Amino acid sequence: MRLSILGGRVIDPAQHLDEVLDLHVEEGRILALGKAPAGFHAEQTLQAEGLLVCPGFIDLSCHLREPGPSYKGNIVSETRAALAGGFTSVCARPDTQPPLDSAAVLRVVREKAQTAGQARVLPLGALTQNLEGQLLANMAALQGAGCVAVTNVRRPVQDNLILRRCLEYAATFDLLVIFYPEDPSLAAGGCAHEGALASQLGLTGIPETAETLAVSRDLLLIEQTGIRAHFSHLSTARAVELVREAQLRGLPVTADVALSHLLFTDATLEAFDSNYQVQPPLRSEADRMGLLRGLKEGVLTAVSSGHLPHEKAAKMAPFAAAEPGMSSLEVVVPQLLQLVADGWFGLDVLVDRLALGPAELLGLESGALLPGYAADITLIDPEASWQLDEQSCCSAGHNTPFWQQPLKGRVVATLVDGDVRYTTREQQNH
Amino acid sequence: MSSAQNNPAHPRNVQLTADGRLKHFLSINGLSRALLTEILDTAESFANMGEQAVKKVPLLRGKTIVNLFFENSTRTRATFELAAKRLSADVLNLDIKTSSAAKGETLMDTLQNIEAMHADMFVVRHADSGAAHFIASQVTPRVAIINAGDGRHAHPTQAMLDMFTIRRHKGGFEGLKVAIVGDILHSRVARSQIRALHTLGVEEVRLVAPKTLLPIGVEDLGVKLFTRMEEGIRDVDVVIMLRLQKERMSGALLPSESEFYRLYGLTTEKLAYAHPEAIVMHPGPINRGVEIESAVADGSRSVILQQVGYGIATRMAVMSMAMSGQMQERAQIQ
Numbered sequence: 031m032r033l034s035i036l037g038g039r040v041i042d043p044a045q046h047l048d049e050v051l052d053l054h055v056e057e058g059r060i061l062a063l064g065k066a067p068a069g070f071h072a073e074q075t076l077q078a079e080g081l082l083v084c085p086g087f088i089d090l091s092c093h094l095r096e097p098g099p100s101y102k103g104n105i106v107s108e109t110r111a112a113l114a115g116g117f118t119s120v121c122a123r124p125d126t127q128p129p130l131d132s133a134a135v136l137r138v139v140r141e142k143a144q145t146a147g148q149a150r151v152l153p154l155g156a157l158t159q160n161l162e163g164q165l166l167a168n169m170a171a172l173q174g175a176g177c178v179a180v181t182n183v184r185r186p187v188q189d190n191l192i193l194r195r196c197l198e199y200a201a202t203f204d205l206l207v208i209f210y211p212e213d214p215s216l217a218a219g220g221c222a223h224e225g226a227l228a229s230q231l232g233l234t235g236i237p238e239t240a241e242t243l244a245v246s247r248d249l250l251l252i253e254q255t256g257i258r259a260h261f262s263h264l265s266t267a268r269a270v271e272l273v274r275e276a277q278l279r280g281l282p283v284t285a286d287v288a289l290s291h292l293l294f295t296d297a298t299l300e301a302f303d304s305n306y307q308v309q310p311p312l313r314s315e316a317d318r319m320g321l322l323r324g325l326k327e328g329v330l331t332a333v334s335s336g337h338l339p340h341e342k343a344a345k346m347a348p349f350a351a352a353e354p355g356m357s358s359l360e361v362v363v364p365q366l367l368q369l370v371a372d373g374w375f376g377l378d379v380l381v382d383r384l385a386l387g388p389a390e391l392l393g394l395e396s397g398a399l400l401p402g403y404a405a406d407i408t409l410i411d412p413e414a415s416w417q418l419d420e421q422s423c424c425s426a427g428h429n430t431p432f433w434q435q436p437l438k439g440r441v442v443a444t445l446v447d448g449d450v451r452y453t454t455r456e457q458q459n460h
Numbered sequence: 461m462s463s464a465q466n467n468p469a470h471p472r473n474v475q476l477t478a479d480g481r482l483k484h485f486l487s488i489n490g491l492s493r494a495l496l497t498e499i500l501d502t503a504e505s506f507a508n509m510g511e512q513a514v515k516k517v518p519l520l521r522g523k524t525i526v527n528l529f530f531e532n533s534t535r536t537r538a539t540f541e542l543a544a545k546r547l548s549a550d551v552l553n554l555d556i557k558t559s560s561a562a563k564g565e566t567l568m569d570t571l572q573n574i575e576a577m578h579a580d581m582f583v584v585r586h587a588d589s590g591a592a593h594f595i596a597s598q599v600t601p602r603v604a605i606i607n608a609g610d611g612r613h614a615h616p617t618q619a620m621l622d623m624f625t626i627r628r629h630k631g632g633f634e635g636l637k638v639a640i641v642g643d644i645l646h647s648r649v650a651r652s653q654i655r656a657l658h659t660l661g662v663e664e665v666r667l668v669a670p671k672t673l674l675p676i677g678v679e680d681l682g683v684k685l686f687t688r689m690e691e692g693i694r695d696v697d698v699v700i701m702l703r704l705q706k707e708r709m710s711g712a713l714l715p716s717e718s719e720f721y722r723l724y725g726l727t728t729e730k731l732a733y734a735h736p737e738a739i740v741m742h743p744g745p746i747n748r749g750v751e752i753e754s755a756v757a758d759g760s761r762s763v764i765l766q767q768v769g770y771g772i773a774t775r776m777a778v779m780s781m782a783m784s785g786q787m788q789e790r791a792q793i794q
Contacts, residue, residue, distance in 0.1 A: 226677030232589035232612030232648055235676060301470050301597075302590035346568045346598065348588035350611070 031073060032056050033448055034066065038078025038409065042085060043382040044398030053083060055405040058447035062401060076443060076450070078409055084381045085399050086118025086406030086444065088388035090208075090286050091262050091334040092359065094120070094151065095426070096142065097135065098127040103339040103426035105139065108359070109148035111425035113452035115335065115359035116384075116441035118406035119150040119396065124161065125183045131156035131167045133175035140176055148451060149444075150406075152178045152392065154208065157196050163187040166199050173203050178392045179260070181208035184309055186244060188214060190251070197255040206258045206392070211244035211269065212236075212310060221350040223296040223313040231299055233350060236311050238266045245269045249276050252283060260391055261285035263336055265310035267320020274329045284391055285329065287321045288336030289358050293365055294318075294431075304345045304352030305431045308336070326375045331387035333366065335359045339427020357427030360418055365432075367412055367439035405448035414440040414456075474597045476785075483785035484596045484605040485778045487614040488655040496623065496659055502777035503624050503770070509546060510769065519780045520549035523580040527553045528571075529608070530586040535744060535768070536608055536618075540583045543775035552579075567591075568599055575600045581783055582606070589613035589648075604786040606779060612648050618743050619652035621774040623660060625767050626698055629739050633660040639686075639693045639734075641668040641724060642702035642751050645675050645713070649743045650702060654681050668692030668724065672713040689724050693734045701726050701742045704751045717750050727753045731761065739763050 033055040040051045040063065047063075054061045054070055061067065089112065095103035112120045122139060124130035130139065136153050143151035155177035159165040162185075169180055180200055186209070187193040200207050217240040222228040224235025245261060249272060252259045264270055264285050273285045290308050295315045298306040306312060324330040338355025345352050366380050389397025396406060416422060419434050444452040475484040475491075482495065509515055525544045529537055537553065544551045556570060571582070581604040584592050589611030596605040609615040623633075630636060638657055644650045644667050657665050658681070667674060668686045679685055686692030693699055704720060714720050726740065740752075740762045748754045757764060 224676050226680035229675035229677050230651060230681060232610075232614070232651060234612075237676075302593045304594075343568065348567075348586065348591040348594045348610070350590070351567075351588050 031058070031448060032070065033074045033076070033405075034072035035076045035078050035083055035407065035409070038081045038083035040083045040399065041377050041381045042399040043378045043386050044085070044400060047399070048378060053399065053407070055445075055448040058405055058449065060399055060401050060403050060405050063399065074450075076409070080411065080413070081442065082377065082410040082412060084116070084408045084410065085385040085397050086408050086446065087116045087362075087384040088392070088394070088397060089117045089120040089335045089337070089359070090260075090332050090388050090391070091123060091288070092120040092337045093339065093355070094122045094126070094139070095339060096126065096139065101341045101426075102344070105142045105151065106146045106148065107424065107426045108337070108339060109143060109146050109151060110452070111337070111359045111423075112149035113444040113446075114424045114441060115361070116363050116408040116410065116444055117149055117335070117359060118408065118444060118446045119152055121152045121154050121178060123183055124154050124156040124181065125185070129156050129161045130154065130177070131159050131161065131172075133168065133171040136172060136175040136177060150446060154178065155180045157182040157200070157207065158187060158192075161185050163189065163192060166196060169200055169205055170203055173205060179206035179208050181210065181262070184210040184212055186210070186212055186214060190247070194251055194255065197251055197257045201255055201257040204258070206260060208260045208262050209244075209248050210262050211241050211248055211264075213240045213243045216240035216243065221307060221311065221354075222299055223311045225296055225314060227296050227299050231302070233299065238268055238313070241266050241310060242268045242272060245272045249281065249283065253281055259283045262334060263288045263291070263310060264321065264324075264330065265291050265313050265317060267317045270320050270324035270329055274324070277329065284331040285324075286332035286334045287325060287330050288334050289362050289365060290336060290356050291318065291321055292325070292333065292369065299349075302349045303431070304347060304349050305356065305429055307349055307352045307354045308356055309354045322369070322374055325383060326379065331383065331391060333362070333383045335362055337425070339425050340429045341426070342428070345429050355429065357425050357430045359425060360423060361430060361432045361437065363410055363441050364437040364439040405445055407445040408441060409443040409457075410439065411442045412439045414438070414442065416440050474593060477789050481785040481788065482778070482781045483789055484592075485616055485782050486592045486596055486605065486607045488616050488619055488652050488659065489614075491659065493659050493661065496620070496656060499620055499774070499777050499781065500624055500627055502781060503620070503773040506546070506773040506776045507770065510772065515546055516548055517546065518548045520544070520547040520783055523549045523783060524578065525549045525551050525581045525583065525779070526574055526579045527551065527583045528574070528585070529553075529555050530567075530584070530591075531609070533585055533609070536585065539768070539771040540606075540608060540775055543772050543779060546772065547776055547780055549581075571595060571599045575603055579603055580786070581779065583608050585609045587611055602790065604782045606782060609648055612646055612651070614652045615648040616652045617771070617775050617778055618649050619656045620778065621767060621771040622653055622700065622741060622743070623656050624770045624774050625741060625763055626739075628770070629763055630697060633657070633662045636662040636698060637664040637666065637696040638662055638698040638700065639666040639668055639696040640700045640702065641689065641692065641726065643673045643704050643708060644669050644678065644702065645673045646705065646708070647702050653700065654683055658682060666692050666696065670714070670723070689730055690733050693730065696734050697738050699726060699731070699734055699738055699740050701740065701746075701751050703743065703745065704747060721750055725749070725751055725753060726756050728755055728759075731756055741767060744768065
């Protein structure tokens with residue numbers, strides 16, 4: 031199969047590229063940029079005038095809900111949502127039911143993803159058995175079954191000796207370890223950023239130190255054990271600074287921020303809207319500024335969706351009793367484009383943090399439009415006006431504050447291995 | 461990113477009609493001094509009813525009021541029930557134990573089932589902050605919701621009966637210094653009182669407590685913080701004592717009841733630091749010998765029992781006003 035994407039504005043930070051170029055694909059791989067090689071005849075062409083042509087995005091943290099309660103979503107619905115959001119690969123969180131702590135479960139997830147034929151699924155393995163923080167998971171077997179990293183997600187290993195052993199064992203196989211830093215006792219019972227507003231509203235707060243204390247401990251153990259490590263979903267400016275200092279000391283650590291924390295603060299609490307109930311909690315405006323700066327300056331190497339789809343009833347409860355999480359995959363692009371429009375960073379940074387940054391972290395030959403790489407490509411119409419509603423939404427989770435709100439900028443086509451797996455109806459008629 | 465003014469989910473926009481009348485009563489937040497004064501004046505008109513031979517007015521005749529208590533309360537429920545009956549409403553009392561599993565669904569289903577019975581007003585007490593707001597904004601907006609206490613967030617009818625008490629005994633609010641003493645951290649009453657006192661224009665609101673019982677950032681509400689009782693109540697006109705729950709010792713918030721009583725218990729000696737005509741209030745039920753000495757609770761400066769009586773008049777005022785606003789809005793929609 032030969033395909034050409036014609037006349038689009040190609041943005042590829044790996045090659046410092048931002049210009050209008052044609053892009054040619056052969057046998058699922060990128061063949062060339064610019065003029066078609068001699069003798070190349072495309073069987074399919076995509077007209078991309080006015081569109082951004084980017085390497086396919088990679089999400090470092092996404093909940094696919096399978097195995098688990100199917101009313102919250104499944105691999106088919108959520109990998110479809112990933113494509114609609116421009117993500118050609120998504121890391122699947124291991125806190126499923128049962129958790130991704132055995133090669134068998136991992137294989138089932140990969141097979142289901144294969145059958146679904148939507149976005150690629152890169153499973154994250156559990157760091158400990160059943161994510162209980164007691165016994166080592168079979169990490170070598172998980173690696174053999176295709177996990178790209180191990181993590182205990184937001185159930186941090188509390189016992190420092192056990193954590194040290196986990197990290198040493200992961201280092202044996204050069205496995206990347208992902209931390210969701212939170213001190214469980216400081217965070218216990220909390221549902222909101224500890225601050226004046228949570229106090230006024232009578233919501234139990236989670237202090238900044240719940241995150242910074244955990245990051246500090248983890249950094250010391252990372253240094254001691256020499257593992258490759260990544261922090262996911264940082265929420266405080268102080269934690270960004272801790273990671274920055276560690277990077278300056280030469281530690282191989284990186285971090286990401288979830289979309290919601292770049293957009294919202296604890297000011298959203300006032301209306302008790304449970305759509306804003308997320309983990310970690312939305313913090314202060316100073317924290318949001320610190321996260322945006324960290325992202326711009328490259329301390330934070332990725333933006334993750336933090337996608338957590340829920341059925342309606344999970345959110346139909348008073349704030350503290352609602353289940354945490356936001357359905358985010360499909361609004362990442364319009365919201366980050368808004369931050370570009372607001373002058374926070376350029377399109378090159380946007381594409382870097384969504385594609386190249388995650389690819390480098392996971393050691394994938396991806397996240398760039400280099401000849402020979404898999405043709406994972408995202409096409410964006412930066413001017414398209416649309417809204418997320420029953421018609422357009424692919425995810426089973428409608429739990430987002432952007433539901434039925436006007437959005438600007440939209441993913442119009444997503445290619446995996448050179449195969450056009452997602453297009454909007456408008457793009458089909460193009 | 462959310463702006464209070466144009467956010468329809470903001471508390472002030474949820475509980476008021478388009479022309480600024482009460483249609484739910486969820487929190488003091490966002491209510492004007494004029495509206496709070498209207499509540500107090502209305503309560504005043506009901507205040508002497510208890511002494512009359514026929515203790516009823518027909519304001520809510522034919523209306524159905526459901527007391528939905530997801531959390532136990534004898535006294536608050538009793539005063540709401542009496543208030544509703546004196547307004548001639550039909551009253552149904554429901555005590556609902558929440559199961560921890562599928563909490564959200566249970567609450568939603570319960571409420572919608574009762575709404576289907578054509579209830580006109582829910583009086584709701586719930587252990588989660590924001591529960592009343594959630595019900596009013598998302599579950600049953602066509603039923604007037606009166607917040608009878610939600611988590612640590614608000615207990616606005618208690619705050620209004622306290623304001624009623626202060627106005628009756630002090631004549632008004634201007635120039636008053638008010639100290640709230642004890643477990644501020646867990647107190648929905650204190651949170652509502654602070655807002656009401658500020659809105660009604662007292663000179664100074666002080667909070668007196670050890671640092672473990674003061675919420676982080678509470679000074680943003682414009683209050684003065686004191687950790688020493690003698691300084692905190694010096695020259696105040698009103699001392700409001702809060703109930704100390706026994707379980708506070710287990711959360712490492714306090715070492716012992718006796719140490720708390722020694723430092724923050726209101727004794728005759730400590731009360732001497734307050735203004736000679738200071739009144740002593742307590743939302744009840746009181747713990748004698750934990751936060752207040754019996755001699756003070758039963759003494760001449762105490763208005764604790766009067767507060768209970770004023771509770772009925774204040775709740776009648778709020779219920780009649782919210783019902784009227786809700787009816788007006790329903791009429792406009794139809």
